[in-house]
Amino acid sequence: MAEPAPQTGVRAPVGVDTTRPSIARVYDYSLGGKDNYDVDRVAFEQIQRIAPRQGDVSRMNRRWLHRVVRYLAGPAGIDQFLDIGAGLPTVGNTHQIAQQENPEARVVYVDNDPVCNAHGRVLLEQNENTHFVSGDVLEEGTLLENKNVLQYLDPDRPIAIILCGLLHHLDDELDPPGVMREYISRLPAGSYVAITNFFDPGDENPVLHALAKQLEQAFTEMGLGSGWYRTRAQQLEYFDGLELLPPGFTELEDWWPAGPPARERLPEERVVIGGVGFKPPSPAPRLRSVPSDE
């Protein structure tokens, strides 16, 4: 019988405690990384009892991130990235993709897990345009007001915020839509927000809804203490004030895939969605007709 999950949530990252699974280390294991312990592998194996190919889900998530960053740093012309909940360094990190498009692109990684921060500083700060800052997405005033972040990013010019696989680790009581409103209100026009999360299709697909609920239970009760599968309507609130780029908030392999599908999509891959929002310039104030003084 699985031990109930410790109530780690996101408020107390387990950090270097090797007796409890950590979000970052479990994810690292799912990607085939080496920065994890037995406790993380056991937690992931609980998930694999329900979704044997959950590792493919993590790899799909990284492919999505790569396509989005390539688009943003290339055609969209963004040269400032804030990757929040960046995780442990892996193959193809945000700055490597962005700087292939534009060597001048600045990337600031943020994570609240001390292990990520230690590894991130050593492995990711490879050039003067790439930095790792220890911080929490829930910080008062948002990370857009964090002085360490502001050392590297200009808050008056467009920024792309990347939130891949993070918001589903925020419990409802932390009000993830409210958190996003705080970020979006501080972003300058011309900025982008890229989000991926676990997804509960609800009535759209009862079979996948059942899978999402089983996975949610495994993540929240037997594994990490968080990992919420929310509906599309719940998650669309994260983009309030933004215009969603086509094709919208979709299964990840429907968002500008790199080519034709090589195999049938797995059920576990269908309970994750992602989208990119754009902050348009505010509409010009309507001109009031001024009475003439004839």
Ligand SMILES: C[S@@+](CC[C@H](N)C(=O)[O-])C[C@H]1O[C@@H](n2cnc3c(N)ncnc32)[C@H](O)[C@@H]1O
């Ligand atoms: C599933 S991993 C995703 C890693 C990477 N973004 C990706 O998609 O490949 C989630 C990451 O979010 C971090 N995280 C969780 N809660 C956080 C918070 N409140 N503030 C900042 N980072 C957080 C975890 O430590 C972990 O590294």
